[in-house]
Amino acid sequence: MRFADLRARLERVGSKVTSAVLRLGYASRFLGYLVLHSGTALRRFHLTIAEVYFAGVLSLVIIVVSGLFVGMVLGLQGYETLQRYGSSEALGVLVALSLVRELGPVVSGLLFASRAGSAITAEIGLMKATEQLSAMEMMAVDPIARVVAPRFWGGMISMPLLAGLFSAMGIFGGYLVGVQLIGVDAGAFWSQMQAAVDVRTDILNGVIKSVVFGIAVTWIAVFEGYDAPPTAEGVSRATTRTVVTSSLAILALDFVLTALMFTGGNAQ
Amino acid sequence: MNRSAIDLWVGIFVVAGMAGLLFLALKVGNLTSFSTAQTYQVNAKFANIGGLKVRAPVKSAGVVVGRVAEIRFDTESYEAIVSMNIDSAYPFPRDTTAKILTSGILGEQYIGLEAGGDGVMLKNGDRLRLTQSAVVLENLISQFLFNKAAEGKGDKEAPK
Numbered sequence: 202m203r204f205a206d207l208r209a210r211l212e213r214v215g216s217k218v219t220s221a222v223l224r225l226g227y228a229s230r231f232l233g234y235l236v237l238h239s240g241t242a243l244r245r246f247h248l249t250i251a252e253v254y255f256a257g258v259l260s261l262v263i264i265v266v267s268g269l270f271v272g273m274v275l276g277l278q279g280y281e282t283l284q285r286y287g288s289s290e291a292l293g294v295l296v297a298l299s300l301v302r303e304l305g306p307v308v309s310g311l312l313f314a315s316r317a318g319s320a321i322t323a324e325i326g327l328m329k330a331t332e333q334l335s336a337m338e339m340m341a342v343d344p345i346a347r348v349v350a351p352r353f354w355g356g357m358i359s360m361p362l363l364a365g366l367f368s369a370m371g372i373f374g375g376y377l378v379g380v381q382l383i384g385v386d387a388g389a390f391w392s393q394m395q396a397a398v399d400v401r402t403d404i405l406n407g408v409i410k411s412v413v414f415g416i417a418v419t420w421i422a423v424f425e426g427y428d429a430p431p432t433a434e435g436v437s438r439a440t441t442r443t444v445v446t447s448s449l450a451i452l453a454l455d456f457v458l459t460a461l462m463f464t465g466g467n468a469q
Numbered sequence: 470m471n472r473s474a475i476d477l478w479v480g481i482f483v484v485a486g487m488a489g490l491l492f493l494a495l496k497v498g499n500l501t502s503f504s505t506a507q508t509y510q511v512n513a514k515f516a517n518i519g520g521l522k523v524r525a526p527v528k529s530a531g532v533v534v535g536r537v538a539e540i541r542f543d544t545e546s547y548e549a550i551v552s553m554n555i556d557s558a559y560p561f562p563r564d565t566t567a568k569i570l571t572s573g574i575l576g577e578q579y580i581g582l583e584a585g586g587d588g589v590m591l592k593n594g595d596r597l598r599l600t601q602s603a604v605v606l607e608n609l610i611s612q613f614l615f616n617k618a619a620e621g622k623g624d625k626e627a628p629k
Contacts, residue, residue, distance in 0.1 A: 247472060254475045258482045297497050362486025369489035372497060391496070399524065400498035408490065 228424045235350055235423070238343060242350035252355025256317040256419075260363060263316055264309055268367035271304060272296060272374025279375075280383050292385050293394035296375030301398060301407045302463065305368030307455050310414035313360055314447040318422035321352050322443040325426025326436035334427075349423045356422070360415025361408055368407065406462045413454055418447040508554035509593040510538060513567045513580075518549045519603025521569055521578045527553045529582040534559045537580065553580060555591075562587040563595065569603035578603060 242249050279295040325348065328334050334344040372394075379385045398404065422443050429439035518540065527535035535555035543550050555561065564585030571578050585599075 247476075250479050251472075251475055253479045253482065257486075258478045261482060261485070301493060301497065359482075362483060362489070365486050365490035365493060367489075368497075369492045372493075394497055396526075398498045400494055404490075404493050404498050407493075 224428075227428070228420070231345075231424050231427065232420055235345055235353055238346040239350035239354060241343075241346040242354050248347075248351040249354045249358070252351045253359050254355075255320065256313075256352070256356045257359030257363060260313060260316045260359070261366070263312055264363045264367050265370050267308065267312060268305075268370030269374040271308060271367075272300065272371030272376075273378045275299060275304075275371065276375040276378030276383070280379060280385070289383075289385055290389035290393055292375070292379045293390035294397040296379070297372055297394045297398050298403065300368045300371040300375075301403050303455070303459070305371065306364045306407055306410035306414055307451060309364040309367040310360065310411065310418060310451040311448055313356075313363060313415070314418045314422075314451065315444050317356060317359070318418045318443050318447050319440045321356065321419065321422040322426040322429070322440045323436060325349065325352070325423060326429035326431075326439050329427065329429060330431040330433070330436055332431070345427075349427060353419050353423050356419030357412070357415045360418065361411040364411030364414075365408065402462070406458075409462075410455065410458050413458060414451050417450045417454060421447040421450060507557040508535065509557055509591070510552055510554050511561075511591050511593075511595050511597055512550055512552050513597040513600050514543065514546065514548045514550055515567075515569060515600050515602045516548055517602040517605060518551060519569055519571075519578055519605055521551065521580070521603065525577060525579050527555060527580045527582060529559070529561070529584065534582065551580070560590040563589045563591055564599065565591065565597055566599040566601065567597045568601040571604070 275296045276292065279292050280289055283289045283291055283295065325334075328344075328348065334348065337344045337347060376387075376390065380387045380390050425439040425443045425446070429435045521537065521540065523537055523540055525537045526533045527537065535553050537551055538554045539552040541550045541552075542548075551567075561582060562585045564587040566583040566585065568581045568583070569578055570581045591597075
């Protein structure tokens with residue numbers, strides 16, 4: 202009796218693993234199909250532009266405001282610690298490096314996942330639930346090319362721009378608190394920052410991170426929406442899954458990318 | 470919302486994003502300084518470079534005149550070869566001394582150049598003959614202890 206119980210439990214674990222791998226395979230096939238059939242999204246570019254509007258422009262407020270506040274908090278906290286060691290001039294370096302390398306791409310990626318990713322999933326899922334996607338197929342319009350691909354490319358274009366804005370606003374916020382409020386020397390703030398931040402190793406790698414996060418988040422969002430069970434419950438579950446999965450994906454990818462980019466020993 | 474309004478907003482968004490990235494590249498990074506300036510490369514051999522890193526500043530009289538371009542290890546003399554790019558605006562005489570110095574007590578290490586009196590200036594690919602290695606704390610301490618021990622011995626032997 203105990204043995205059968207254990208076996209059933211093991212089987213449940215096994216089936217979960219198998220279905221997860223199956224889903225990953227399906228999602229990869231979906232991504233390949235999506236990229237191959239994105240001719241329409243690029244030829245009729247206004248479709249993609251409309252999605253840049255929904256994913257990017259409408260996320261501007263949250264990105265700008267949170268970037269500003271994250272930078273301001275970094276300025277305050279960084280100053281508290283640095284002034285103990287008498288090196289409060291290094292505040293600019295601390296704020297800029299932590300924003301450009303890590304916080305900019307990661308926090309804007311998390312915000313993007315919850316602001317734009319969830320909306321993309323809900324929209325596509327609802328289109329599926331109300332059989333709009335099937336109606337398109339009836340009219341010989343490929344829903345992946347017409348609906349999914351523009352959302353994918355729109356999200357991918359928006360993400361690096363949002364991350365860049367986030368970092369820039371954060372550094373401005375750090376400048377406001379550090380220089381204007383606390384009174385760190387402005388010259389030292391900027392010049393030490395410029396001496397320490399490298400365009401290639403820091404800024405370009407940050408942009409690469411944000412592009413990778415953009416691909417991951419929009420891929421997960423469009424896939425979850427397309428794969429959602431066509432019910433109210435299914436769509437809501439898919440939306441939740443998008444936020445959870447893409448947040449975890451961002452953090453895991455961030456670790457991998459950081460390990461690849463910033464731990465090259467002398468290669469920096 | 471009609472298409473032209475969307476286009477306008479997306480245009481503003483893209484311009485703002487690009488401006489943010491440009492701000493990062495120009496104001497936060499140092500794209501404008503040095504990478505566009507003309508440089509010439511000189512090499513120097515050091516017995517020990519300590520914690521010197523690629524892209525560390527090369528200073529003369531405290532002014533940054535260049536950056537370390539490459540650090541190699543010479544298997545024939547078992548010494549470190551440091552290549553540095555120096556701004557062409559600053560010519561140095563051929564008998565310039567290169568020292569590895571530390572800014573502050575715990576600061577980063579950099580190369581300090583002290584100009585000599587030779588009339589011939591350094592050219593691209595030249596080698597600096599006079600170098601002084603980095604100060605390694607362990608060596609300093611062991612030297613100090615050694616000297617102390619030697620002194621102690623001397624004191625003991627003296628009364629005999």
